[in-house]
Amino acid sequence: MSAMSVLVVVSLTLVALAGTAVVISNAPQRQAVTLAFFGLTLTVLFMTLQAPDVALSQLGVGTAVVPLMVMLAIRTTRGSREEEEKDK
Secondary structure: OOHHHHHHHHHHHHHHHHHHHHHHOOOHHHHHHHHHHHHHHHHHHHHHOOOHHHHHHHHHHHHHHHHHHHHHHHHHHHHHHHHHHHHO
């Protein structure tokens, strides 16, 4: 087995473990953080598979932007719920 094959197997295993961690997480904040880690593991996998353009896109979008948008959505919905409870 070549060194490249070993790296691909290790990367795929990390992606599988990170994906499982995202699914198992109960709290939305934890899911956002584990989603960022999942994006990072996908970036490593894409680099291992010699796709630097896809890895760069994944790093920007999947690791930074999507988890940030999820956290902002959680904060916004919780803020509006608290305001509704105060009005009652």
